[in-house]
Amino acid sequence: MTQVRNFPIGGPLLEVQHISLRFGGVKAITDTSFNVLEHEIRAIIGPNGAGKSSLLNCINGIYKPQEGKIVFKGEVLDKISPNIIAQKGISRTFQNLALFKRMSVIDNILVGRKLHMDCNFLQVAFQTPRARQEEEENRERCEELVEFLEITDIRDTPVGKLPYGLQKKVELGRALATEADILLLDEPMAGMNVEEKREMCRFILKVNDELGTTMVLIEHDMGVVMDISDNVVVLDYGKIIADGPPEEVRTNQDVIDAYLGVAHD
Amino acid sequence: MPIWGWPMTEILFFFEVVLAGLLAGTMYSLVALGFVLIYKASATFNFAQGAMVFFAVLSFVGFMELGLPFVLAFLVTILLMIAVGYATERLVIEPLTGQSEDTMLMATIGLAFVLQGLAQAVWGVEVRRLDLGIPDFPIPWLADNLGIFVSALDVTAGVVAGVLIIVLSLLFRFTKMGLGLRAVADDPGAAASIGIPLKNIMLLVWSTAGIVALVTGMMWGARAGVQFALVDLALKALPVLIIGGFSSIPGAIVGGLIIGVVEKTLEVYVGPYFGGGIEGWAPYVLAILFLLWRPEGLFGEKIIRRV
């Protein structure tokens, strides 16, 4: 995976600085810092309960960390809600599928286009030429995405009726539709077989390559992580124990201990 | 002897208003108690509790009209309420297991209409008087010696509410059934997997709620007559629950008392400026204000939504 890239890796795009998050007395994340570089694919790995999803939830504004700050494109994202953070250019998928179950596949993906559609309710109600044009253009984009993800035949099915793997794909589609600068993917390949995983990897790499989208993904499959990521962050008990290129992380003694379950101290 | 510039009679009157509020509040608490029971056991919000109150007491009065003596009518109605609980569990709750909270709520709204319709279709719609043999006029001793006018019926209602609450709390805390119930409320799947009979527990809970409804209905019926308006009155248990928290028995009590006192004092001291009638909405507005301040209620557990 080291051919010449259309979008070479640049400087820090997203900086996580000394984040700490507690739920009541439970520490989910402790003083965690790392940078995500522009155009890279960054993996976050770690045992269950290491605080990986909580970290994404902090970046995307769902959780408000008690300490530390998150800087995106040089701007501090502090105490702002997820919809504003989405506007700034951060989109995501969720670990436990957060699709709009009763809506069709195409409508789910269309919601991802929300930030590209700014007609108000009166324009929509009266179907002004501008509203029609907007709707048509964005549907066009979504149809392209549906084709790209090879889910054309289920485009009108309510997503609640789809099998898990397909739902994961739709969720990726919805995140892609936002055309955000950075995508946070929370276990995009969980519960998939080898074939499906390979396909998903292909989509992720293709998007990264063609659009230059920066990706942050949480993944358990080490094979996948080593294959597609440029850099890896390893979390354990809410703390970072390693941060670097996959080859380096793989040989890190702390990481090996954490995965093999060696007792701390 | 004025206190803070208030003449004694004013102060006594204020106490009377507060006391009336407290006692009216116990009535709300009783309805709220029925809601809490079912909510604790199944996380289902039973909108039909008010209708159950009406259904139970109307049936009780109906049986008395048919010539059954008081105690027998009471027992027959209890059996009836257990049957209603059983039918509800089998026909409504079980088929909808696993549905969203909103769906369950809508279903119990449907149930409320079924129950209140059934009661009226069977027993008719006229207002009945219910005489429990407890006078609804001021207790002479209190009136003579303290100048406070409190009805004996109100005091009885307060005592009954207190006893019910203590009994239910004890059952919840110390019996095997209560323990199972709390386990079920926590995690129905896990509870079932360790052999707690889910269905029996639900049946028990719905029956208990039915009996609580009957007692509540008798108290209210004696006071305001057995009539359809009971259903609307029971709606006031909703703000009570919001203030107290849906899953807390003490919450239901305290919430009821707060609502009772606030609505009575507002009605007496603020109402006249607006031509009265603010009792009708004041509890709900109070509930909204409360929601903005503490959505989980006074005694409810804070809910952390995990993503």
Added chain:
Amino acid sequence: MTDKPVFMTYSRSDVTNFAVLMILAFAVVPFTIETDYWYSSILIPWLCLALAAIGQQFVMGYAGQLALGAAGFMAAGAFACYNIELRIPWMPFPLSLLFSGIIAAAFGVLFGLPSLRVRGIYLMVATLASQFFIIWMIDKFGWFKNYDTSGIITAQDIMIFGVPFTSPMQMYLVVAVVVTILTILAVNMTRGSVGRNWMAVRDMDIAAESMGISLLRAKLQAFALSAFYCGVAGALFAFTYLKSLEPVAFDIKLSFSILFMVILGGLGTINGAFVGAAFILLFPVVLNTAGNAWFHGTIDATIISAIEQVVFGALIILFLIYEPLGMAKLWENTKQRLLDRRPVGEARPNKKPKTG
């Protein structure tokens, strides 16, 4: 290769259905139905209540917020309209309607505010507050009723640019035009980005927010538009059906009726509002007629109304268990089954881009 579907707001079948309905409503009905009863007791209340049910659909069926105060907003609209007509006599009726809707919408936003913090039963209680508060306010402040002491006020005649619309058929036409326009707007909104945002909030609010939807905006918009539709419906209901204005007519029972229309008709469909309203309105009529025919008036009207409650309640439960998408979906399914029976080779029905 499958053809890439081209998006249109309306599919061909939508257009034909619409044309048929318009011809029925404005060309067939006015020339075939002569009895006032049909206009003033069936068609007019049906259309008014369906309009209110569309409002309830916005907030409940689309945005997924359990609200129970439609009748309060209807009352706000009705009394707003009365006062506008009273105090600004030159105001043409359609404009009065518009402003009534806007006033109701303001109440909608105010009482929709709790939806930002709470949901489910909590929200229902908050909306109940609006129901009780609005009715109380109208009742207690004489100004709203022009200091009329009888408690019952007659609604003014409908005048549009000096032309009176007072016969039942004329009033029906006014209602039908308003309802048609507002229904088209509702369909456009619910099929477009507005409705999608609402449904996203309904199905998974956190994900919706992460896609850039402001929950505050989406929810308040749903409440405002819902109250607007209810307000206009209430004004029409008072001016063409009740012909008098009394706050009692808009009590909690009406709110429940509208809630039932939406659940039975089918949550999240505009068709469902019309189907549900027809059912809730017509079923008692049928039951009464049947009761009189079979028992020759020996059954008390109150008993019939009690039976009605049992049936509505039971149907709610049955639909929630067996067909949560309501009568509109039931009808779709039946139609689909009939169409599927056609021999192979015949053209498949046009696939709708979306169901509204």
